[in-house]
Every structure is written in structure tokens, then in C-alpha cells.
Amino acid sequence: MQPLKYLAGFPPHLQDKVRALIDQGRLGTVLAERYGQAHAIRNDGQLYEYVQQLKDRHLRKAVPLGKVVYDGKLQVMKHALGTHTAISRVHGGRLRASREIRIASVFRDAPADFLRMIVVHELAHLKEAEHDKAFYQLCTHMEPDYHQLEFDLRLYLTQLELVRLQDGGGGGTGG
Ligand SMILES: [Zn+2]
Numbered sequence: 001m002q003p004l005k006y007l008a009g010f011p012p013h014l015q016d017k018v019r020a021l022i023d024q025g026r027l028g029t030v031l032a033e034r035y036g037q038a039h040a041i042r043n044d045g046q047l048y049e050y051v052q053q054l055k056d057r058h059l060r061k062a063v064p065l066g067k068v069v070y071d072g073k074l075q076v077m078k079h080a081l082g083t084h085t086a087i088s089r090v091h092g093g094r095l096r097a098s099r100e101i102r103i104a105s106v107f108r109d110a111p112a113d114f115l116r117m118i119v120v121h122e123l124a125h126l127k128e129a130e131h132d133k134a135f136y137q138l139c140t141h142m143e144p145d146y147h148q149l150e151f152d153l154r155l156y157l158t159q160l161e162l163v164r165l166q167d168g169g170g171g172g173t174g175g
Contacts, residue, residue, distance in 0.1 A: 006154040006161075018155060027159050034152065035111035042108065044069045051101060051119050055126075058142045062126040066100040074104035076157060099126055106160070114156060117149035 007015050021027040041050050048068040055065060101122045107115045120143045128135035139146040 004158060006157045010151075010154075018158065022158075022162065027155065027162070031111075031152070031156055031159055035113050035156070037112045038109075039112035039115050041115060047103060050115075051123065054116070054119055054142070055123055059123055059126060062123075063099055068101045069103070070105045070108055071102040072105040074102055076104045076106060106157075110153075110156065113145075113149055114153050117143060117146060117153060120146060121150075 004015050004018060007018060018027070021030060041047050047070060048065070051068045052065060055062065101119075103115075103118055103122065107118055120139055123142065124135055124138040128138055136146070143149065
């Protein structure tokens with residue numbers, strides 16, 4: 001049986017369900033039906049605006065955003081679904097906290113729901129450094145479906161990898 005690296009640590013019965021979908025060749029279809037909506041956040045400027053809007057809505061008082069960029073070198077799982085770098089810079093003698101948010105570029109072409117989920121994840125890190133209870137409470141405050149979306153994102157990444165392996169490294173099939 002092939003290991004499902006994006007689902008490592010999840011209960012065996014869940015992994016079995018996903019394997020069954022893969023064996024039936026249905027994982028891509030199931031995801032496309034559930035997450036059919038694309039987004040139009042194509043570049044770093046648009047991404048910054050998008051992140052700032054979500055921050056204004058939910059975390060107005062958190063530290064100001066620093067740089068917000070798509071990063072083609074980021075590996076989603078390796079960086080625990082994104083990355084969050086605390087940078088302290090000196091401005092006119094005062095130390096000012098600013099936060100840089102890097103979003104793996106796989107999200108540029110991902111469904112809108114997954115981009116929102118990963119941005120919520122990164123925004124939550126403005127207040128909570130660890131992946132602990134307080135962190136996930138903040139995530140679900142901003143996005144009530146957070147846990148479902150994070151799980152389905154793992155399915156999406158699994159599917160992307162299957163397509164990539166089938167194509168021998170070529171482009172995607174569009175789902
Ligand atoms: Zn994180």
C-alpha cells in the first residue's frame with residue numbers, strides 16, 4: 001500500500017477511505033465538485049490586499065503586516081502548511097514588530113477556499129506562535145470550516161501529487 005504522506009498521523013479508517021477514492025480514480029472529481037471555485041489572486045500585490053482585508057475583518061489589533069508574497073520554493077507540509085517569520089526592525093530608534101507572510105505558490109492555482117484557509121492559518125500566527133489549542137481556536141473563529149478545509153487541502157495536495165506522478169512531471173489536468 002502506498003503511504004499517504006499528507007495524511008500521516010490521521011486515523012487508519014480515514015486513510016482507507018481516501019485510498020478507496022484514489023483506487024476508484026474519483027479523488028479529483030470529488031474535490032472538483034466540492035471546491036469548484038477558483039480565485040483571482042494572481043500576484044503578490046493582490047495577495048497583500050487579500051490578506052490585509054481578512055486581517056482588518058478579524059485581527060485588526062494584531063501587529064501590522066509586513067511583506068506578503070507567493071513563494072515558489074515553499075513546500076507546504078515541510079513548513080507546516082505555510083510559513084510565518086517574525087522580523088523585528090528598528091524604525092527611527094523604536095523597535096517595531098512586523099510580520100512577513102509567505103504563501104506557497106501552489107495556492108495561486110488552488111481553489112479559493114484553500115487560499116482562504118492558508119491565509120487564515122498564517123494570520124492566526126500573528127497572535128499565536130505554536131500550533132496549539134489557542135491557535136486553532138483563532139483559526140476557527142476566522143473560518144468556521146477551518147478543520148474540514150485543512151483536511152481537504154491534504155486531499156488536494158495528495159491529488160496534485162498523483163497527477164504529477166502520472167504525468168511524469170508535466171502540467172496538471174485541471175482536475
Ligand atoms: Zn503554522
